[in-house]
Amino acid sequence: MSVRIGIYGYGNLGRGIEAAIRQNDDLALVAVFTRRPPETVKIRTEGVSVYHVDDVLSHKDDIDVMIMCGGSATDLPEQTPALAKHFCVVDSFDTHAKIPVHFENVDRAARESGKVAIISVGWDPGMFSLNRLYASAILPDGKDYTFWGRGVSQGHSDAIRRIDGVADAKQYTIPVEQALAAVRSGSCPELTTRQKHTRECFVVAKEGADLAKIENEIKTMPNYFADYDTTVHFISAEELARDHSGIPHGGFVIRTGKTGFDGENDHVIEYSLKLDSNPEFTASVIVAYARAAARLYKNGDKGCKTVFDIPPALLSPLSPEELRAKML
Amino acid sequence: MSVRIGIYGYGNLGRGIEAAIRQNDDLALVAVFTRRPPETVKIRTEGVSVYHVDDVLSHKDDIDVMIMCGGSATDLPEQTPALAKHFCVVDSFDTHAKIPVHFENVDRAARESGKVAIISVGWDPGMFSLNRLYASAILPDGKDYTFWGRGVSQGHSDAIRRIDGVADAKQYTIPVEQALAAVRSGSCPELTTRQKHTRECFVVAKEGADLAKIENEIKTMPNYFADYDTTVHFISAEELARDHSGIPHGGFVIRTGKTGFDGENDHVIEYSLKLDSNPEFTASVIVAYARAAARLYKNGDKGCKTVFDIPPALLSPLSPEELRAKML
Numbered sequence: 250m251s252v253r254i255g256i257y258g259y260g261n262l263g264r265g266i267e268a269a270i271r272q273n274d275d276l277a278l279v280a281v282f283t284r285r286p287p288e289t290v291k292i293r294t295e296g297v298s299v300y301h302v303d304d305v306l307s308h309k310d311d312i313d314v315m316i317m318c319g320g321s322a323t324d325l326p327e328q329t330p331a332l333a334k335h336f337c338v339v340d341s342f343d344t345h346a347k348i349p350v351h352f353e354n355v356d357r358a359a360r361e362s363g364k365v366a367i368i369s370v371g372w373d374p375g376m377f378s379l380n381r382l383y384a385s386a387i388l389p390d391g392k393d394y395t396f397w398g399r400g401v402s403q404g405h406s407d408a409i410r411r412i413d414g415v416a417d418a419k420q421y422t423i424p425v426e427q428a429l430a431a432v433r434s435g436s437c438p439e440l441t442t443r444q445k446h447t448r449e450c451f452v453v454a455k456e457g458a459d460l461a462k463i464e465n466e467i468k469t470m471p472n473y474f475a476d477y478d479t480t481v482h483f484i485s486a487e488e489l490a491r492d493h494s495g496i497p498h499g500g501f502v503i504r505t506g507k508t509g510f511d512g513e514n515d516h517v518i519e520y521s522l523k524l525d526s527n528p529e530f531t532a533s534v535i536v537a538y539a540r541a542a543a544r545l546y547k548n549g550d551k552g553c554k555t556v557f558d559i560p561p562a563l564l565s566p567l568s569p570e571e572l573r574a575k576m577l
Numbered sequence: 578m579s580v581r582i583g584i585y586g587y588g589n590l591g592r593g594i595e596a597a598i599r600q601n602d603d604l605a606l607v608a609v610f611t612r613r614p615p616e617t618v619k620i621r622t623e624g625v626s627v628y629h630v631d632d633v634l635s636h637k638d639d640i641d642v643m644i645m646c647g648g649s650a651t652d653l654p655e656q657t658p659a660l661a662k663h664f665c666v667v668d669s670f671d672t673h674a675k676i677p678v679h680f681e682n683v684d685r686a687a688r689e690s691g692k693v694a695i696i697s698v699g700w701d702p703g704m705f706s707l708n709r710l711y712a713s714a715i716l717p718d719g720k721d722y723t724f725w726g727r728g729v730s731q732g733h734s735d736a737i738r739r740i741d742g743v744a745d746a747k748q749y750t751i752p753v754e755q756a757l758a759a760v761r762s763g764s765c766p767e768l769t770t771r772q773k774h775t776r777e778c779f780v781v782a783k784e785g786a787d788l789a790k791i792e793n794e795i796k797t798m799p800n801y802f803a804d805y806d807t808t809v810h811f812i813s814a815e816e817l818a819r820d821h822s823g824i825p826h827g828g829f830v831i832r833t834g835k836t837g838f839d840g841e842n843d844h845v846i847e848y849s850l851k852l853d854s855n856p857e858f859t860a861s862v863i864v865a866y867a868r869a870a871a872r873l874y875k876n877g878d879k880g881c882k883t884v885f886d887i888p889p890a891l892l893s894p895l896s897p898e899e900l901r902a903k904m905l
Contacts, residue, residue, distance in 0.1 A: 265836070268836060268837050268838045269836065271838070272717045272718050272836070273717055293838055345905065348901055348902070348905050349898070349901055349902050352901055369905055374905045376711065376715075376846075378904055378905045379711075379889055380848075381904045382889050382890070382892070382893055382900060382904050383704065383707070383889060383892065385893065385904070386865040386868075386889075386892035386893045386894075387704075387858075387861045387862050387865055387892075388861060389600045389601055389894075390600050433851075508593070508596060508597065508600070508853075508854060508857040508858065508860075508861055509596050509854065509857055510595075510596045510599070510621055513853075514852075514853035514854040514857050515853045516850070516851065516852050516853060516854075516858050516861075517849075517850070517851040517852075518704075518849075518850055519847075519848070519849045519850075519851075520708075520847070520848050521845075521846075521847045522844070522845070522846055522847075523761075523844065523845040523847075524842075524844050524845075525836075525841075525842035525843045525844060526836060526837065526842040526844075529836040529837055529842050530715075530836065530842075530844050532836075533715045533716060533836055533844075534715050537714040537715055540714075555901060555905055556889070556905075557888065557889050557890040557897070557900050557901070557904075557905070558888050558889075558890055558897070559888060559889075560885065560886050560887060560888050561707055561710050561711060561714075561884070561885050561886075561887075561889075562710070562885040562886055564710070564711065564714035564715075565710055565713065565714045566714075566717075569885070569886070570677070572710060572885050573676055573677055573680055573883060573885070574676070574677050576706055576709045576710050576713070576885075577673065577676050577697055577702045577706045577883055577884075577885065
């Protein structure tokens, strides 16, 4: 019997979830919920209906796990605790600094309802977090580094689009090769923000806009760009559409550390991702954790969890026996 | 209160465990057990005694987790089930094909005694297995590859040493760069044994030995070398001691896969290790899982587990709250 999954919010991530479910025989999409008029939302899975979010509670008994596909800024802090009162839920809440508060809110709701919630699932937070944890537990005398990219930062692209005279923009975060090499050498360098990443911007200006002024505004923007070496390219709307319509991303988690009675041996643990589609990969991680949420709930578990709490075997459709025989 | 750890067998791995325990404030070495006369075994930790394995049961109440440091060929299949009747145990059983049988034997013993056992801990099986599992659960439409090296294979070095006329030898397993590149490209190549790894041998011949005969015997040895491109270097005993006394190892687990409604997006997940000391790194993984074993036992769990069954948070000395705030 398949795990019956609902999608709550149908944007890039929701579409990625829909595609990912198709790759897993033991998972079935049963409903999509939207804040838009449902009849205006076309999905790709035949026989599955789109409902308004206001009707979600009438589907309580039809859905094993609800996947929350809203944004971290304002949607998930409200939606995940609200839905955890009635459903097992998985979200990709990614505002690192606010995870402890979000955890508490979701945990309270899920303990009351007796449901299982898994928050902050994806690749960072998510797979990168797991690799930071595993590597630091194995090499306590060491240091870890996370690099992001080459990939599109949605937040930075949005920040450029808000500048006067900008019609559209795409921003790439790029790890600095020399910094990666220094980290891999085991020298445990102290790296500034500027030394770790550069930022490359592709900007479509409105007609008659002052390009020099736009470039200066980007490069001096506090928090977003001022601390980085930033390159700005002005291109046409056609070039942007042709060359920069994808949402690639990726990155590296590297920990180096020492072992031995006198710290005489060096070790490097490196995990990296190279992703054509950030939302589709995130969705692929999430559906594996949706499988885990359904299994935990079936076993009588409840409350909020993160990737740190989930036994890896629960992510796989294979049985424990198959996993031991084939993958160990 | 520290987790009290015993070491059962004091070779390269046992010494690595002793060194790794020193790096973890919440773990304490309390006893070392050996088959040799205990007075002939000198350890590095002050105030800790060495006992004969025959006396192990008189230490039942002093030890929270026994770390099994024997070999996989003949020691662990006997010792781990035997000790699991009385202790929580962790071993590094690495004969992949025999893991299911070993699991059953250890599980039976540990369920009867009510103890927790974790088997096949290290990096392969171990961290590499975990990465195969995570990556395949995330990218079901994909293929994974494991490469080993550059590193010393003890089994292959031993095989060379058994050849007539060989005084000593060290064998390195080396992944083929072109194969790694082909895998990372996402082309999902079918690779033969020969295409994935080469073997490089450093051999000290006895005086008057027939070098051409030795080289031919190595290169044509079934299972060990015949299926590989093998290079043989004859060097002096001094050169072997000077340049090849370390036990480095490492490798790569790479999975590539597709997502999207039409499989239109490619992704690469890569995990790699570069280790100066194979036994010390293996030991570092094992002590983290010893911490997990102690916690599981304290929570009332019992029976045999593998890395697939252990929630990652149990490996870290940090609390769940600290992990969520700092590492997620």
